[in-house]
Amino acid sequence: MLHNESDIIQKVIARDEKSFELLYDEYAPRVYGLVLRMTQRKELSEEIVQEVFLKLWNNIDKYDAQKSKLFTWLYQITRNTTLNRLAAKGEKKNRRVDYTDEFKNDPSVKGNFEAMDIRGVVNKLDQKYVDVLDLVYFKAYTFQEASDTLNVPLGTVKTRVRFALSKLKKYYDFNSQTGLKSIAIILIGMLYHYG
Amino acid sequence: MxxxxxxxxxxxxxxxxxxxxxxxxxxxxxxxxxxxxxxxxxxxxxxxxxxxxxEENASLPPAHLKSNLLKEINSANPRSSSEHSTNPQMPSGINKLLLALSVLGLLSACWFFWNGKNKLDKLQEKYTILQENCNQSDKNYAAIKKELEIIKAPDTRALWLDGKAFNQNAQLVAYWNPQYEYALLDLKTLPKLKKDQCYQIWADKDGKMISRGTFQLTDDFVKIEYLDNAESLNVTIEPIGGSHEPTIANLVAQGLFT
Structure with missing residues (x-):
C-alpha cells in the first residue's frame, strides 16, 4: 500500500494523472501478474491490464475505502474483466491449466516460470487447497465452476478456499517474522564478530 | 458465536x-x-x-503499456490533460518557471500600467491647471485690454484726485466713461491703513455721498461703480467692509468733475 494512498486516490478522483501513475506503478505489476496467470497470454494480458486501469480511472470515485482495500477492489475488477474477456473469446472453459511455452520463455515476465506457480509459493499447503485456490483466485473460476471442475461439493470448495486463505495469511506472517529473525541474527552475529 | x-x-x-x-x-x-x-x-x-x-506473483508490465494507457486517458478525457498540466499541487519544474515568469510579467505590466497611469494623471492635472491659468490669463488680458480701451476712449475723462485740501499725501486718477458706464481708479499714493481699515470712494450727487466701493492699496487698476452726473469723487478711510455714510474726518482725497 502506498504511503498517503487515500490522498493519492482523492487526487485521481480530481483527475490528476501523476497520482494515477503512482497507483499504476504500485499496482500494475500485481494486476499484470494475476492476469498473466489467468489468461496465460501476454498480449491479451496487456489488453486486460489496460482495461482494468481505465476502469480504475473512470470509476475511482465509486471506490469505498471503508469497504475494502484498494487492491481488493482492483482484484475484483481484474477478475471480472478477465472473465468477461475470456468469455467473449469463448475460451474460459477450455483454458489450459498449464502455462504455454511462449509464456514460460518470455524474459519480460518477472522471475522464472516456477516462481509464478502458486505451488511454489505455498508448497506447504495440501494439493487440494492449492487446486481450489488456483482456480478461484488465479483462474477466476466461480465457486460453482471450481466445484464442477474439481468434482467436489460447493460447500467443500468454500471451506477449502477459506482454509487456504487462512493458511496463506499465516504463511506470510511467518515468512515476515522469519525475515525479521534472520536480520536480528545477522545483526547479533555482526556485533559479536566486531565487538 | x-x-x-x-x-x-x-x-x-x-x-x-x-x-x-x-x-x-x-x-x-x-x-x-x-x-x-x-x-x-x-x-x-x-x-x-x-x-x-x-505480490508474490507480480510481474513488471511492458513500459509501452503505461504510455498507451496515459494516451488513452488523454484521448478519452482531454480535460484531464489540461487540468494536469495546470495542477497547482503538482506543477513540473518548467511549469513552475513558466508560472513564475507569467506572474513576473503580469506584475511588470501592472507596474508599468500603474506607473504610466500615475504619470498621465499628473500630466492631466498639470494640463488642467495650465489650461485654467491660460483661461484666467486670457480673461485678465481681455479685462486689461478692455480697461485700456476704455481709458483710451475719447469719452473717458481722467479725474485727478488728491489730498491737498485735507493735508494728506494722496494722489489717484479716476477714469470715468459715461458711454460704457465704466469707472476705474489708478492708485498713485495713499496714506497707510491700519489692519482694520480700508479705503472707500464716494460720488457726490445732488448733495448726497453715494458709495462706489471699497478697496485696498494695489498696483492694479481698481474697478468702481459708475454713477451718472456725479459732481465729485471723494476717498475716505473707513473700517473694513466700508460704511453707509462717509467719515468726513477721514477724507484723504477729492476730485471735482466741474
Whole structure:
C-alpha cells in the first residue's frame, strides 16, 4: 500500500494523472501478474491490464475505502474483466491449466516460470487447497465452476478456499517474522564478530 | 458465536472477497463485517492474503503499456490533460518557471500600467491647471485690454484726485466713461491703513455721498461703480467692509468733475 494512498486516490478522483501513475506503478505489476496467470497470454494480458486501469480511472470515485482495500477492489475488477474477456473469446472453459511455452520463455515476465506457480509459493499447503485456490483466485473460476471442475461439493470448495486463505495469511506472517529473525541474527552475529 | 461461525463457514465472505456475490449478499456481508469484529478480522486477513499472493506473483508490465494507457486517458478525457498540466499541487519544474515568469510579467505590466497611469494623471492635472491659468490669463488680458480701451476712449475723462485740501499725501486718477458706464481708479499714493481699515470712494450727487466701493492699496487698476452726473469723487478711510455714510474726518482725497 502506498504511503498517503487515500490522498493519492482523492487526487485521481480530481483527475490528476501523476497520482494515477503512482497507483499504476504500485499496482500494475500485481494486476499484470494475476492476469498473466489467468489468461496465460501476454498480449491479451496487456489488453486486460489496460482495461482494468481505465476502469480504475473512470470509476475511482465509486471506490469505498471503508469497504475494502484498494487492491481488493482492483482484484475484483481484474477478475471480472478477465472473465468477461475470456468469455467473449469463448475460451474460459477450455483454458489450459498449464502455462504455454511462449509464456514460460518470455524474459519480460518477472522471475522464472516456477516462481509464478502458486505451488511454489505455498508448497506447504495440501494439493487440494492449492487446486481450489488456483482456480478461484488465479483462474477466476466461480465457486460453482471450481466445484464442477474439481468434482467436489460447493460447500467443500468454500471451506477449502477459506482454509487456504487462512493458511496463506499465516504463511506470510511467518515468512515476515522469519525475515525479521534472520536480520536480528545477522545483526547479533555482526556485533559479536566486531565487538 | 454460532452465528459468526455459521457466517464464516458459509463461504459468503470468500465470495464477497472475490466480488462474486450478488448485490443482496454483498450488502448482507457488509453488515456482518460492520457488526462482527471476528468477521472483520477474517475479511482483513483474506484481503491481506490475496494481496500477498499477488505480490508474490507480480510481474513488471511492458513500459509501452503505461504510455498507451496515459494516451488513452488523454484521448478519452482531454480535460484531464489540461487540468494536469495546470495542477497547482503538482506543477513540473518548467511549469513552475513558466508560472513564475507569467506572474513576473503580469506584475511588470501592472507596474508599468500603474506607473504610466500615475504619470498621465499628473500630466492631466498639470494640463488642467495650465489650461485654467491660460483661461484666467486670457480673461485678465481681455479685462486689461478692455480697461485700456476704455481709458483710451475719447469719452473717458481722467479725474485727478488728491489730498491737498485735507493735508494728506494722496494722489489717484479716476477714469470715468459715461458711454460704457465704466469707472476705474489708478492708485498713485495713499496714506497707510491700519489692519482694520480700508479705503472707500464716494460720488457726490445732488448733495448726497453715494458709495462706489471699497478697496485696498494695489498696483492694479481698481474697478468702481459708475454713477451718472456725479459732481465729485471723494476717498475716505473707513473700517473694513466700508460704511453707509462717509467719515468726513477721514477724507484723504477729492476730485471735482466741474
Amino acid at each position: 454460532d452465528k459468526i461461525k455459521e457466517i464464516l463457514e458459509s463461504g459468503l465472505l470468500e465470495c464477497y472477497l472475490m466480488g462474486d456475490c450478488t448485490e443482496e449478499e454483498s450488502l448482507r456481508m457488509q453488515q456482518y463485517i460492520h457488526i462482527y469484529p471476528e468477521i472483520k478480522i477474517a475479511y482483513d486477513e483474506y484481503q491481506e492474503a490475496i494481496n500477498k499472493m499477488a
